[in-house]
Amino acid sequence: MSGNSESLENLSTENRSFPPSSAFATQANASADLYAHADKDRLAFWDEQASALNWHKKWDKTLQWDSPFAQWFVGGQINASVNAVDRHVAEGNGDRIAFHFEGEPGDTRTISYAQLLADVSKAANALTEIGINSEDRVAIYMPLIPEAIVAMLACARIGAIHSVVFGGFSADALLSRIQDADATLVITADGGFRKGAAFALKPLVDEALKGETNVANVLVVKRTGQETAWNEGRDIWWHDLVNRQNPTHTPEFFDSEHPLFILYTSGTTAKPKGIFHTIGGYLTQAAYTHKVVFDIKAETDIYWCTADVGWITGHTYMVYGPLINGCTQVIYEGTPDTPHKGRVFEVIEKYGVTILYTAPTLIRTWMKWGDEFPNKFNLTTLRLLGSVGEPINPEAWMWYREVIGGNNCPIVDTWWQTETGAIMISPLPGVTATKPGSAMRPLPGISAKVVDDRGVEVGNGHGGFLILDQPWPSMLRGIWGETERYKETYWSRFPGIYFAGDGAKLDDDGAIWLMGRVDDVMNISGHRISTTEVESALVSYEAIAEAAVVGAADELTGQAIVAFVILRGGTAHADGDALVKELRNHVAKEIGAIAKPRQIMVVNELPKTRSGKIMRRLLKDVAENRAVGDATTLADPNVMKLISEGLKSSKDED
Numbered sequence: 001m002s003g004n005s006e007s008l009e010n011l012s013t014e015n016r017s018f019p020p021s022s023a024f025a026t027q028a029n030a031s032a033d034l035y036a037h038a039d040k041d042r043l044a045f046w047d048e049q050a051s052a053l054n055w056h057k058k059w060d061k062t063l064q065w066d067s068p069f070a071q072w073f074v075g076g077q078i079n080a081s082v083n084a085v086d087r088h089v090a091e092g093n094g095d096r097i098a099f100h101f102e103g104e105p106g107d108t109r110t111i112s113y114a115q116l117l118a119d120v121s122k123a124a125n126a127l128t129e130i131g132i133n134s135e136d137r138v139a140i141y142m143p144l145i146p147e148a149i150v151a152m153l154a155c156a157r158i159g160a161i162h163s164v165v166f167g168g169f170s171a172d173a174l175l176s177r178i179q180d181a182d183a184t185l186v187i188t189a190d191g192g193f194r195k196g197a198a199f200a201l202k203p204l205v206d207e208a209l210k211g212e213t214n215v216a217n218v219l220v221v222k223r224t225g226q227e228t229a230w231n232e233g234r235d236i237w238w239h240d241l242v243n244r245q246n247p248t249h250t251p252e253f254f255d256s257e258h259p260l261f262i263l264y265t266s267g268t269t270a271k272p273k274g275i276f277h278t279i280g281g282y283l284t285q286a287a288y289t290h291k292v293v294f295d296i297k298a299e300t301d302i303y304w305c306t307a308d309v310g311w312i313t314g315h316t317y318m319v320y321g322p323l324i325n326g327c328t329q330v331i332y333e334g335t336p337d338t339p340h341k342g343r344v345f346e347v348i349e350k351y352g353v354t355i356l357y358t359a360p361t362l363i364r365t366w367m368k369w370g371d372e373f374p375n376k377f378n379l380t381t382l383r384l385l386g387s388v389g390e391p392i393n394p395e396a397w398m399w400y401r402e403v404i405g406g407n408n409c410p411i412v413d414t415w416w417q418t419e420t421g422a423i424m425i426s427p428l429p430g431v432t433a434t435k436p437g438s439a440m441r442p443l444p445g446i447s448a449k450v451v452d453d454r455g456v457e458v459g460n461g462h463g464g465f466l467i468l469d470q471p472w473p474s475m476l477r478g479i480w481g482e483t484e485r486y487k488e489t490y491w492s493r494f495p496g497i498y499f500a501g502d503g504a505k506l507d508d509d510g511a512i513w514l515m516g517r518v519d520d521v522m523n524i525s526g527h528r529i530s531t532t533e534v535e536s537a538l539v540s541y542e543a544i545a546e547a548a549v550v551g552a553a554d555e556l557t558g559q560a561i562v563a564f565v566i567l568r569g570g571t572a573h574a575d576g577d578a579l580v581k582e583l584r585n586h587v588a589k590e591i592g593a594i595a596k597p598r599q600i601m602v603v604n605e606l607p608k609t610r611s612g613k614i615m616r617r618l619l620k621d622v623a624e625n626r627a628v629g630d631a632t633t634l635a636d637p638n639v640m641k642l643i644s645e646g647l648k649s650s651k652d653e654d
């Protein structure tokens with residue numbers, strides 16, 4: 001299990017507990033009786049949550065469960081963008097700010113719900129004009145600018161399925177996602193701003209589209225104004241097409257089970273999985289969890305989720321959840337240390353942010369930078385803090401509470417996945433006495449358990465595998481085009497039960513402590529990357545014969561990628577540091593900069609069992625500077641000695 005031994009040890013010693021203040025509890029959206037209410041009749045509970053949405057036609061049946069295939073709110077008809085935008089304008093809240101956008105260079109935009117409705121309507125009309133409809137998939141490859149959100153909502157409005165590809169992914173990664181979803185349109189930007197400079201995106205789209213695709217058009221937002229190569233007949237400027245459109249658009253309504261989006265995530269093989277979600281169930285759980293976990297008060301809160309729109313957190317807790325709940329958000333394009341290490345805190349002060357949702361890796365980075373940065377700014381508007389993406393170590397949790405939250409904010413450590421679509425395990429901020437480092441218990445309406453390898457529930461004080469044994473509204477409906485893989489990946493380890501891929505422990509009070517992945521998936525700064533994906537990228541480099549990759553514990557990023565490679569005899573290649581540098585760049589080109597290994601070791605042999613399986617566990621011991629564990633099953637027991645002795649650090653900082 002990954003990088004979380006601290007939590008393990010901690011289980012026996014962690015006895016701190018932080019109940020919400022009575023002032024917070026009194027005003028909270030969710031009270032303790034919600035658990036019993038949901039338990040009494042789970043489906044009736046979800047009916048109630050779904051009723052908070054605007055349906056064009058009400059559903060006939062709450063759940064149709066043909067394991068492992070779920071349909072929720074069967075027969076209902078709904079439009080996601082109407083729920084996110086139109087309804088607030090119709091209810092007289094058109095003047096409310098939807099987004100305070102903060103560009104990295106300091107440019108800002110303030111977008112009201114009325115403005116957002118006009119923008120989404122124009123974009124929907126534009127997509128219709130170029131022939132996009134509910135049969136299409138649209139790839140969105142953008143920086144975090146308002147148009148990315150407008151593009152998603154415009155797709156949703158006309159029933160086109162969006163597939164957002166994180167702007168940090170490479171041209172190759174983009175191409176494979178375009179191909180897998182068979183997208184017909186790419187929406188992108190000339191570039192964006194990051195680390196104080198403009199970066200280019202459009203050239204990567206051009207590069208990707210040299211591959212075989214059915215993409216007919218590329219719609220390009222002008223963000224940076226940099227020189228941009230143009231493919232006449234295919235490329236269209238967003239401002240040329242969208243700005244001249246009618247700002248009203250009559251929405252169509254779609255079946256509750258019509259797909260809303262595909263989002264690719266890493267699995268245990270080199271090919272990413274196209275997780276897809278459908279409208280009714282996804283929106284229901286997105287809105288419900290956002291309301292109860294973040295205690296949203298739409299009229300007064302200023303909410304900021306620091307995720308990028310390219311990840312599930314951006315989808316659920318920046319786009320759909322918060323917009324459905326009509327709240328006012330901050331969105332920020334750039335990096336947290338540009339132009340200075342206090343940028344996030346400065347933005348909190350500037351807009352009076354009340355709720356902050358971020359990732360442990362950033363919290364640990366802030367800790368490293370020092371308290372002087374947060375201390376320079378007024379953070380007293382904050383009233384609730386959230387964490388997501390990886391286990392948060394108790395030390396970071398306490399620092400978050402004390403230095404960012406001024407000991408005054410409940411912390412919600414939220415466990416969920418791209419596949420679950422929305423939060424599954426989390427404290428309720430006005431109810432739960434939280435423990436630093438624990439996600440505590442499943443939300444009302446959700447059933448999650450910890451089981452042993454036979455699928456039997458473990459008792460308090462024991463560890464095992466985290467499973468979900470009841471369908472939930474925002475569950476993935478499948479892997480795009482890969483039904484067998486869907487069944488095999490999630491439903492075969494424990495037949496009929498969803499296996500999340502995480503290890504977990506129950507403490508003596510039954511609180512859940514997440515222990516990291518138990519499969520070959522790494523978690524780098526809260527982002528999933530599979531070991532095989534990186535291994536394939538490495539061996540696609542000519543000089544590499546074989547590669548093994550492990551996720552090693554890392555103080556800042558949770559886990560970091562450590563690779564062991566064997567060189568191919570007879571090929572010319574750079575030596576030593578130069579080779580390592582080339583390899584790291586090669587992985588960045590194949591997958592994206594987030595997948596660059598922290599360390600690459602050139603070795604002569606890899607530890608293999610007699611049947612030829614690489615023993616990653618042993619490599620992980622080396623990568624984490626531990627004594628190497630039991631190596632008796634190795635074909636050649638000397639290998640580990642050689643690797644350990646040859647451990648030559650090739651750590652790189654960028």
Ligand code: PRX
Binds near residue numbers: 265418527
């Ligand atoms: O291992 C768990 C970890 O992130 C995985 C899901 O990754 P992804 O689909 O990219 O979604 C991340 C954002 C929801 C999980 O299988 N994870 C996520 N949140 C937590 C977590 N691990 C521990 N504690 C969390 N709060």
